[in-house]
Amino acid sequence: MEPAAAAEKQRWVLEAVRQYEIRLLRFAARLLGAEDAARDAVQHVFLKLCDQSPHELRGREGSWLFTVCRNHIIDARRRASWQVDNLPHDTTDEDEPVEWEGREPDPAIAAEQADTIRRINRLIDRLPVPQREAIALWSEGFSCREAAQMTGASEGNIRVMVHRAFKTLRQNLGQENEVRS
Amino acid sequence: MNSNRKDIDNRELSDAQLTAYALGQLDAEEQAVVEAELARSDEARQRVQQTAALAAQVKQAYEQSPTPAPSESLRAAVEERLDAENAAVPIIKQAGWLRSHWATFAAGALCATLLIAVLLPALQPARQTARRQAQVFTSEGQPLARSHMDSSSRREAVAAASPTLTKSEPYAVSGPAPSRSGTTTTTSDTSRTGLLKETPPASPPTMFGGRGIPAYARKAPEVPPKHDQDLLSTKSKMTLEELAREAAALFQKDRDIAGAPSPPAKKASKTGLDSRYSASMSDNVGFGGAGRFYCPTQRDTEQYGPITDNEFRSVQEQPLSTFAIDVDTASYANVRRFLSEGRLPPPAAVRIEELVNYFTYDYSPPSDGVLVAAHLETSECPWQPEHRLVRIGLKARDVDQKHRGPSNIVFLLDVSGSMGEPDKLPLVKQAMRMLVEQFTEDDRVAIVTYASGTDVRLPSARGNERKRILEVIDSLEAGGCTYGSAGIELAYQQAAAHFVPKGVNRVILCTDGDLNVGITNDDDLVRLIEGKAKSGVFLTVLGFGTGNLKDSKMEKLADKGNGVYDYIDSLREAHRVLVEQIGASLVTVAKDVKIQVEFNPAEVAAYRLIGYENRVMANRDFDNDRKDAGDMSAGHAVTAIYELTPASGADASPDRPLKYQRVPDRNLTKQAHSGELLTLRIRYKEPDGSKSRLLEFTAKDSKNRFDQASTDFRFASAVAAFGMVLRNSPHRGHATLTAVEQYAAGSLGRDPNGYRAEFLDLLRKARTLAPGR
Numbered sequence: 036m037e038p039a040a041a042a043e044k045q046r047w048v049l050e051a052v053r054q055y056e057i058r059l060l061r062f063a064a065r066l067l068g069a070e071d072a073a074r075d076a077v078q079h080v081f082l083k084l085c086d087q088s089p090h091e092l093r094g095r096e097g098s099w100l101f102t103v104c105r106n107h108i109i110d111a112r113r114r115a116s117w118q119v120d121n122l123p124h125d126t127t128d129e130d131e132p133v134e135w136e137g138r139e140p141d142p143a144i145a146a147e148q149a150d151t152i153r154r155i156n157r158l159i160d161r162l163p164v165p166q167r168e169a170i171a172l173w174s175e176g177f178s179c180r181e182a183a184q185m186t187g188a189s190e191g192n193i194r195v196m197v198h199r200a201f202k203t204l205r206q207n208l209g210q211e212n213e214v215r216s
Numbered sequence: 217m218n219s220n221r222k223d224i225d226n227r228e229l230s231d232a233q234l235t236a237y238a239l240g241q242l243d244a245e246e247q248a249v250v251e252a253e254l255a256r257s258d259e260a261r262q263r264v265q266q267t268a269a270l271a272a273q274v275k276q277a278y279e280q281s282p283t284p285a286p287s288e289s290l291r292a293a294v295e296e297r298l299d300a301e302n303a304a305v306p307i308i309k310q311a312g313w314l315r316s317h318w319a320t321f322a323a324g325a326l327c328a329t330l331l332i333a334v335l336l337p338a339l340q341p342a343r344q345t346a347r348r349q350a351q352v353f354t355s356e357g358q359p360l361a362r363s364h365m366d367s368s369s370r371r372e373a374v375a376a377a378s379p380t381l382t383k384s385e386p387y388a389v390s391g392p393a394p395s396r397s398g399t400t401t402t403t404s405d406t407s408r409t410g411l412l413k414e415t416p417p418a419s420p421p422t423m424f425g426g427r428g429i430p431a432y433a434r435k436a437p438e439v440p441p442k443h444d445q446d447l448l449s450t451k452s453k454m455t456l457e458e459l460a461r462e463a464a465a466l467f468q469k470d471r472d473i474a475g476a477p478s479p480p481a482k483k484a485s486k487t488g489l490d491s492r493y494s495a496s497m498s499d500n501v502g503f504g505g506a507g508r509f510y511c512p513t514q515r516d517t518e519q520y521g522p523i524t525d526n527e528f529r530s531v532q533e534q535p536l537s538t539f540a541i542d543v544d545t546a547s548y549a550n551v552r553r554f555l556s557e558g559r560l561p562p563p564a565a566v567r568i569e570e571l572v573n574y575f576t577y578d579y580s581p582p583s584d585g586v587l588v589a590a591h592l593e594t595s596e597c598p599w600q601p602e603h604r605l606v607r608i609g610l611k612a613r614d615v616d617q618k619h620r621g622p623s624n625i626v627f628l629l630d631v632s633g634s635m636g637e638p639d640k641l642p643l644v645k646q647a648m649r650m651l652v653e654q655f656t657e658d659d660r661v662a663i664v665t666y667a668s669g670t671d672v673r674l675p676s677a678r679g680n681e682r683k684r685i686l687e688v689i690d691s692l693e694a695g696g697c698t699y700g701s702a703g704i705e706l707a708y709q710q711a712a713a714h715f716v717p718k719g720v721n722r723v724i725l726c727t728d729g730d731l732n733v734g735i736t737n738d739d740d741l742v743r744l745i746e747g748k749a750k751s752g753v754f755l756t757v758l759g760f761g762t763g764n765l766k767d768s769k770m771e772k773l774a775d776k777g778n779g780v781y782d783y784i785d786s787l788r789e790a791h792r793v794l795v796e797q798i799g800a801s802l803v804t805v806a807k808d809v810k811i812q813v814e815f816n817p818a819e820v821a822a823y824r825l826i827g828y829e830n831r832v833m834a835n836r837d838f839d840n841d842r843k844d845a846g847d848m849s850a851g852h853a854v855t856a857i858y859e860l861t862p863a864s865g866a867d868a869s870p871d872r873p874l875k876y877q878r879v880p881d882r883n884l885t886k887q888a889h890s891g892e893l894l895t896l897r898i899r900y901k902e903p904d905g906s907k908s909r910l911l912e913f914t915a916k917d918s919k920n921r922f923d924q925a926s927t928d929f930r931f932a933s934a935v936a937a938f939g940m941v942l943r944n945s946p947h948r949g950h951a952t953l954t955a956v957e958q959y960a961a962g963s964l965g966r967d968p969n970g971y972r973a974e975f976l977d978l979l980r981k982a983r984t985l986a987p988g989r
Contacts, residue, residue, distance in 0.1 A: 045298050052294060060284045070284060078290050083633045085297040103633055106695035110631075110667070155277035174278035179241045191229060197239065198232035201267055204274065 040089075047089040052081055055100050058175060062101065065171045066108045066164060076111060080104045101175065102185040105168065151208075158207050162200055169196035234260060238267035520564035521771075523829045525945045528822040528861065531815040536835040538812040539828045540845030541610065541854045542567075544771060546759060546783035548574035551942065552974075553785045555981045561942060568827030568939035572855050575935065575971060577928040579611035579853050587613050587806045588848060588900055592915040594893065595925035597859055598959045599937055599949035604860045604917060607929050608813075608896060612805040615850035621719035621803070622658035623679070625651075628707035629692065630727035632667040636694030639785065640761040644726045647758075647790035648689050655679025662710040663688055666703030667695070676714045704744065711753040720803050721753045722779070727770070728761035746776045752904065754804060754847075755779035758793065780849070803850040806900035808908065810845045811856065812838040814895045818888040819917065822861045824947060826936050838899060841908050848900070857936050859947070860893070862917075891916050927965040931972060934960035938979060941989050953983040 059080060063073035080103045084096075092099050159170055172182040172193075179197065183190040236242055237250040254261050529537070547570035554561035582589035589611045597603035627648060635641040655661060659679030665671045674688040707723045715721055745755055757774040759781065774781035782793045810833065815823050825832070837843040848854060892914045899908040922930065937951040937959055951959075957979055964972040982989070 048294055048298060052291060056286050056290060057284070060287075061278075061281060064284060065281075073284070074287055074290070078287070078293055079633065081290060081294050082297055085294060086634060103695070106636065106693070107633060110693065110695040151273060152277040152280055155274055156281045159274070159277070170274065171278070173239065174275055179236060179239075191232070194232040194236045194241070195228055198228070198235040201235055201270060201274075202231075205266060205270055208270075 043089055044085075047093075048081070048084055051084055051096050051100065055097065056081070059100060059104050062171050062175060063104055063108055065159070066105070066168055067111065068160070072108075072111055076104055076107045079107050097175075098177065098181055098185055101172065101177065105172075105185060154208065155204065158204050159200070162203060166196045166200040166203070169193050170200045173197055234263055235267050238264045239271055520562060521830065522564050523567065523943070525940075525943065525947060526825045526827075526829055526832065528824045528859075528947075530822050531817045531820045531863075535815050535817065536812060536838075537815070537823060537825055537858070538810065538833045538835045538838045539825060539856070540831040540833055541809045541811060541848065541856075542569050542828060542831050542846050543573060543848060543852055543854055544570050544774065544781045545574040546771065546781050547571060549783040549785050549789055552978055553783075555978050555985065558981075558985065560982065560985050563943040566939050566942045567830070568936055568943070569831070569856065570827075571939045572827065572857065572932050572935045573853075575931065575975075577609055577853050577855060577932065578965075579609040579928075581611050581614050581851070586911065587902065587909075588809065588898055588911065590896055590898060590911065590913045592896060592913060593926060593929050594915060594918045595920040595929060595933075596922040597949075598922045598933060599940075599951035599955065600859070601922075602861070603949075604862060604893075605929075605933060606858045606860060606893065606915060607932060608811065608856045608858070609928070610809070610811075610848065610854040610898065612848035612850060612852045615803050615805065622660070622716045623655065623720040623722070624660045624676070624711060624714050624716045625655075625720070626662040626664060626676070626707045626711045626723045628703055628723055628725045629663065629665045630667065630725075631665045631692060631694050633695045634728055635667075635760070637761055640728050641692060641694045643760060643784060643787060643790060644758075645689050645692055646787055647726075647784065647794050649686060650791055651794045652679075652682060652685050652689070655682075660714045660716070661685055662707075662714070663692075664703060664707045664710060665692065670703040670706050672706060672710065676710055704741070708748045708751075708753055712751065715752065722756055723748075723753060724756045724758060725773075726758045726760060728759070742772065742776045745773055749776065749779075757781045759783040760785075775846075779847075804847045804903045805850050805852070806848045807903050807905070808841075808843075808845040809848050809854070809898065809900040810838055810843075810908075812897040812899075813858065814897070815860070816888055816890075816892050816894060817863065818884055819863050819891070819893050820860050821863045824859045826857045826859060826947075827939065828856060838897070841901070841906065855932050857932065858894075893917050922959070927963045930963035931960060931965065934963060935975065938975075938982075942982065944989075953979060953986070953989050957983075 056077060059077045060073055063076040064070060067073050067076065080100050083103050084092075084100065087099070159167060162170065168186065169179075169182060172185065173179070177185065179193045180190050182188075182193045186193070188196075233242070233246065233250060234253075237247065237254075242250060254264065544567075547565065547567040550565055551561045551571065554565065579591045580589065591607075591609040591611070593607045593609070595605055597605045629635075629641075629644060631641060635644070652661065657678050657680035660676045661674065661679060662672065662676040663674035663685075665673050673692070674685060677685055679685075704723075704725075707725075711721050711723055749755065755774060755776075756779045757770045759770050760783075771781045773779075782789075784790050784793060812835065813823075831846070833843065833845070846854075894915055896913040896915065898911040898913075900911075901908045918924075922933070925933075934956050937948070937956045938953070939945075940948040941951050941953055941956060957976065960972075960976060960979070964976075967973055
C-alpha cells in the first residue's frame, strides 16, 4: 500500500470510530432495541468502512456510516424472520425499550426536565420503526433529504414519518400531561 | 417505508410540510410557500411553534438517552482488519481502548502506521515472494497451485486401459461465427481508479490467521528482520521524508537485485508481478501518478496467482507437451475492466488462454458418438515470421436447449454489505432474472444466501414457479456482517436433495470475493468442493464487482468443483455467461479433458505453448485417469496455440555441440518422415464416467502465410498477441499493440454481437494507456 495511504486510512478509520461509534450505537439501539445486535451492527459498519477509500467517502462518512448501519439493521431484523419488505409499522411485537447502563445523570438537569426527556425517549421507543428511524436520523443531524437518500424513501415520505412521530409525541405528551395534572 | 405512501393524503403532506418547516428542513422556495400560509393562519403558526419546541426537547432527549459505552472489541476488530492489510511488518498492537487516552493512542498508532506504510514499498519483493510461496503451498504443504492436478492424488483410483479411437482430420475450414445476442456497454467506474482504491478484503477478523491476505502475514518473517528493527528503533526519529527516501533506496536495491541475472533473482523476475513490470511502470509517466511505487499493492486485495510464460522447449529433449484445457474466460472480462478504468492490468491478471477462449470460434461440432472434435490449423507466426503457429480448436458436442436434461440449480449468493454496490448484487439479480426465464417445469431452482448467517431464501422450487422465484430474487438485499457459516454446505444440500440424475446439478456461487462461506481454511474449502464434485454437483463461480476480487482463489474453487469461473462486469457479460451459454455453462459434456501433443523432430525444432501456464501437466499424467483436468460443456470451444520453430529454421535455443558426447542419432521412426508436424491426443471422460477415451489427430504444415489463415485463426492469434503484449512477455517478438491491430484486421468475421469489435476498442484503449507498447 502507498505509505501515505496506509497511514491516512488508519487515521481516517480510527477517527471515524472515535466520532461515530457512540452515535451509531445509539442509533442502532433505537432501531434494534437490543444492545448485542446494536454492537454487532456497529462493528459491521466499521469493518465495512475499512474496505472503503478515504478519498471517496471523505466528507460524507456520517451519512455513509448511518446508511450502512441502517441497511444492516434492516437485514438483521429481517433475518430474525420479520417477514416484511421494510421495517414493520406496528409496535405490538416490539421488544421492550432497551435499558442501557446509563451514564451518570447530569446534575444540572432539573428533575422536571429529566422526567420529560425520559418520557420522550420512552415514547420514541414505542413509535413504529419507520418513524423511529426518521426521528433518529433527524436527531443525528441528517436532513430529511439526506435521510431519504439513506433509506431509499422519498423525501416527502421521510417528512411524513417525522411529522407523524412528532404528532404522536405531541399527543401522547399532552395526554400524559393531562393525566398527570 | 414506501409502503406507507398509500396512506398519506394531501392533508397530511401539507401538515408534514409544516413540521418540516418547523424543523428547518425546507428550501427557500417551499419556505416561502409555508410562510405565506403562516401569515394567513394562526393555527399554523401555533403548530409550528409547538413543533419547534418539541423538536428541541426531542433532540435533547435523544442526546441524553442512555448511551452505551464504546466497545473495546470494536477497536480491536478494526485494528486487526487494518493490520492485516499492512501485515508485512509487525505492528504495534493496542489491546482494547480507553476513550480518555484516545489522543495518546492515536498518535502512537499513527506513528507506527506511517513507519510501516513508508517501509512497505521497500519490502515489496519480499511480499511478492511470500505471496508466491503462499499460493503454491499452504500451511500443510499441500500444493494448491491452479494446475490442480496434484491434489487429485487423493482421489480413488479407477484407472484402467482406455479404449483408443484414432481419427485423422484435415485442417479445419472456417466459417461464420455462431450467433449470439445481447448488447449493453460494459460498466466502467472511472471514479474508482485513484491510488486509494485500496480496499482490504472483507474477511472477518477471526479468519485473519488462516486465509486470504495472510499470505503476507504468515510469511512476514521472510522480511529481513534487521530492517524493521533498525528502522523502528534507531530511525524512529527520522522525518517522514527521510524515511520515504530510505524506503525508496531499499526498494531500488531490491529491485536491482531482482533484475540481476543470478539464478534465484531471475526466477523472481519471471513471476507475473515482477520487477520488470514495476520498473516499466515507474518509467511510465502518467500512469495513475503511481510512479515508482506502482506495484501490485495498488489493488492489493485483488489477488492474482503469478504466471511465468511458457518457454520454448526443444522437441528433441521434450517431444511431448501436455496440458489440461481451460474454459474459463474471467481474465478477459477483468482485463476489460482494467482498461475501461483507464489502467493497464497487472501482468498476472492476464491469462492468455482465457483471453483467447473468451471468443467463440466456428469449429464444427463432433459427430458419430464422439463428444469432442478437434480442428487444427497452421500458419506463419505474425510476430515472428520465421516461426509457425499451430492452433488447436476443440469443440464439445452441442446439446439442444430443448433436449437438455433437467437442471437443478442452486444459487449461493453473497449478500454481505459489500455486495450492495450497483455492479454487484443488483447485477446478480438481473442475471438471475434472465436465467430464470430459461427454466421449465422440469428444472429446479433454489437460492441460498450468506452474510449474517446463511439462509435458504428459496427452497428448491420448480422452474415454472416463476412468480415465486422472482419474488425471492426481488427481495434480495445486501447488508450483512457476521459472515455466514455453512453456506456452501447448505447450497450443496439443496442441490443434493433435488439431484437430477442425467441432468445438470450445479451450485452457482455469486460473490465479490469474500468466500467466507463457513470454512475458514482454503484447503478444507477446496476439499469440500472437490468432494462435492464427485457427487455430481458441480460449481460455477461468478465474480462480481471490483477492488476485492480474489481472482486466483475463485478460479481455484471453480477448478476443484469441476466448474467454471467467470467474471461478470456488466449485464451484457451476465447475459453472455448465463443465458447465451446456459447450455455451455451448465451441461458438462466431457470431463477431465487433457491435451497431449507429440511434436515431430523431423519438422519441429522447438515449441512453446502460448498461455495455459497454470494448466501444464506432467506428461505421465495424461494417461492417468486419476488426474483430473478441465471440463467442457455443451457446445463449448477451447482454443490453444503453439508457436513452433521449424526444424530447418533457426533454433530458439541453439544447442552448442557438446564437448564430451555427440547428440545420439535421432533414430527417427518411419512416421517422422511423413511430413506431419505433430500428433494431437485428447483424453476426456463422459460426465459420469471414470475411464477416459482417447482421440488422436495429426497435422501437417499448411505452409500458409498469416494472411492466408482463416478468420478465426487470425483473430485468435491477435488476441494471444494482445495478451503477450499486456504481459510484456519475452516471447512477444515484433508484437506491439499497433501490430496486434493489424493482425486482427479483417478477422472480425460475422461478429454478430460485436465482441470482436469490442476487442479492437480495448486494443485502442490499451494503446492510449501504454503508447510505447
